[in-house]
Amino acid sequence: MIEHAKPKGHSHSHSHSHGHSHSHARLETFGGPLLPSINLGPIRNLDSRRALLGLAALWLLSGLFIVGADQQAVVTRFGAVVEPRVMPGIHYALPWPIDSVTKLKVRQLQRRIIGGDAPDTVLGRLQPLASQFLTGDQNILHLRVVTQYSVAMPADYLFRSADVAQLTGAAVESELARRIAQRTVDSVLTTEKAAIQEEVRAGAQKVLNDYSAGVQLASVNIESASPPPEAADAFRDVASARADSVRIVNESQGYANDVIPKARGEAQQMLEAAQAYKLRKVNEAEGDASRFTQVAAEYGRAADVNGRRLYAETMEQILPRIRKLIVDSRGNLDLTIIRKGDEPKAKP
Amino acid sequence: MIPERYQKYVPAAGMVLALLLLWQTFYAVRETEFVLITQFGKPMYTVTDAGLHAKWFFQSSTFFDRRLRVYNPRPSEFLTRDKKNLVIESYVAWRIDDPKRFVETVGDPVAAEMRLHDIVWSGLSAALGTHDLEAIISPNPQQVKAGQMLDQLAALTGRSALAEYGIRVVDVRIKRINLPEQNKQSVYARMRAERERIARQYRAEGEEQALSIRADADRQRDEIVSVAYKEAEKTKGEGDAEATRVYSQAYSKNPRFYKLLRTLESYKKIFDDKTTAILSSDSELLKVLMRGESAQ
Numbered sequence: 036m037i038e039h040a041k042p043k044g045h046s047h048s049h050s051h052s053h054g055h056s057h058s059h060a061r062l063e064t065f066g067g068p069l070l071p072s073i074n075l076g077p078i079r080n081l082d083s084r085r086a087l088l089g090l091a092a093l094w095l096l097s098g099l100f101i102v103g104a105d106q107q108a109v110v111t112r113f114g115a116v117v118e119p120r121v122m123p124g125i126h127y128a129l130p131w132p133i134d135s136v137t138k139l140k141v142r143q144l145q146r147r148i149i150g151g152d153a154p155d156t157v158l159g160r161l162q163p164l165a166s167q168f169l170t171g172d173q174n175i176l177h178l179r180v181v182t183q184y185s186v187a188m189p190a191d192y193l194f195r196s197a198d199v200a201q202l203t204g205a206a207v208e209s210e211l212a213r214r215i216a217q218r219t220v221d222s223v224l225t226t227e228k229a230a231i232q233e234e235v236r237a238g239a240q241k242v243l244n245d246y247s248a249g250v251q252l253a254s255v256n257i258e259s260a261s262p263p264p265e266a267a268d269a270f271r272d273v274a275s276a277r278a279d280s281v282r283i284v285n286e287s288q289g290y291a292n293d294v295i296p297k298a299r300g301e302a303q304q305m306l307e308a309a310q311a312y313k314l315r316k317v318n319e320a321e322g323d324a325s326r327f328t329q330v331a332a333e334y335g336r337a338a339d340v341n342g343r344r345l346y347a348e349t350m351e352q353i354l355p356r357i358r359k360l361i362v363d364s365r366g367n368l369d370l371t372i373i374r375k376g377d378e379p380k381a382k383p
Numbered sequence: 384m385i386p387e388r389y390q391k392y393v394p395a396a397g398m399v400l401a402l403l404l405l406w407q408t409f410y411a412v413r414e415t416e417f418v419l420i421t422q423f424g425k426p427m428y429t430v431t432d433a434g435l436h437a438k439w440f441f442q443s444s445t446f447f448d449r450r451l452r453v454y455n456p457r458p459s460e461f462l463t464r465d466k467k468n469l470v471i472e473s474y475v476a477w478r479i480d481d482p483k484r485f486v487e488t489v490g491d492p493v494a495a496e497m498r499l500h501d502i503v504w505s506g507l508s509a510a511l512g513t514h515d516l517e518a519i520i521s522p523n524p525q526q527v528k529a530g531q532m533l534d535q536l537a538a539l540t541g542r543s544a545l546a547e548y549g550i551r552v553v554d555v556r557i558k559r560i561n562l563p564e565q566n567k568q569s570v571y572a573r574m575r576a577e578r579e580r581i582a583r584q585y586r587a588e589g590e591e592q593a594l595s596i597r598a599d600a601d602r603q604r605d606e607i608v609s610v611a612y613k614e615a616e617k618t619k620g621e622g623d624a625e626a627t628r629v630y631s632q633a634y635s636k637n638p639r640f641y642k643l644l645r646t647l648e649s650y651k652k653i654f655d656d657k658t659t660a661i662l663s664s665d666s667e668l669l670k671v672l673m674r675g676e677s678a679q
Contacts, residue, residue: 168560171522217522266575291599302608314622361662
């Protein structure tokens, strides 16, 4: 490993400048507290040497580090990045004060809220100025947007910007303001919410990449978009107007769905009735005709007698039902009896 | 030279001195920093590479944060070319680019932000003053030139800031566009009026659609029923015609008998129990009653 070789040479050059005999002392001053040990004579003692070697070994071993499964690490040597991205596992870096390891939880999503703070949301409060956005058709809307991000480039994330959260928030907010300013209030409130979210995310990601912020925007989510309280009832009325409109259209469709099948039924009924009528008429006619023809044939044989019989039969049927006044053709008729007589039995 | 009794301290003292010298010679530059090396207060050179560096022990080092910072100027009101007021909240992404120049002119970030405020304010004011409101906010994205405007602004601001103060302005962006507080009441009133218009429109359109659906349904009903009526009458007519034909064919064989039969049939229907018949004794039926067989 290259990391091993370089700083070792470095430490050698240090010890050379001091002289061989004091190399242990150097270790002691670097490894332990910065108290120069003035009396070096006893170091010649074998036990002390062993102790020092042990300390040196411990010092070298202290460069081992573990990067957790959800982490990535950056290794810097005297401030300069030597390993911009160390993946999970066990690794070695040169011990303090040469190398320094910074571990980051790269997968952990961090939240940033635009348009009011989390406590405000809990309390249902609206921060008017913090949440107001102006739409393209010059309507004021209250928006609350939550953006989530994670670390994309650990070294950039750590070293390129002073306050990543603030920078991310600012980039998202500016993209949001721009997209809202290009849309109508209706599209923001209804159809284009998802499109705005995606545009803002992509746009802000591009901006953050330009800044080398080392941030990956996971999501930009418009949690709430509402009209200002001063005009909220008018907005609600539009919603109910839309519902009303749908309702009356549905009602009229219901009417159509009721009327037309009924009309079809009625039509069918008329056609059937007409067919029945036709059939009945023709059959009746044929029956009557047949009967007439047969009777007429018999009648023709003795027209006078049959005529008289038919006449008498008919009279027998009619006369019992009706009131009858029989007047002598030779006498005068007193019409007052018609008015007086309630019963049809009256006789002159 | 050195008294005998102090001789034993010489190696230790030498080491302390050497350490001090080392401490003064070597310095680490972190990724987040620039280092300005000054010699007796006079800036000499800037170190921009991170890592271990060496200088003369008599020189001193000053560290500057080179990271990107965000500066949020106070929201301010600007006038567009068509004399509309807008409250613009912007942010400036900037960093120190030339520590030597920076330390000579502004010295610290707070002072730098004050300068930036002035530069950005005048830049924004000039940029907005040359654009109509529609170029900044409009439902028609083609009209909006805000992005372009800001790019120009960032470039312009950046150039002057770099030359003057050793600051690189990476970006200037509008974070929020709003209307002045005193205009808001009229905006709310306009929004309400607009909503009321839209609500009326929705209702009227619904009414229109509903009426047309109903009218269409009624038309269809009438059409269906009248077509059926036409068909039905045609069918009945056929029946009647056929019946008439059958009757006339039969009756015309013996018209006299038909006449008698039909007349008698009619009598049955004409006379009911409310009828009063005045019968002459001369009548065919009663002749016999009145005069006996001789009447025949």
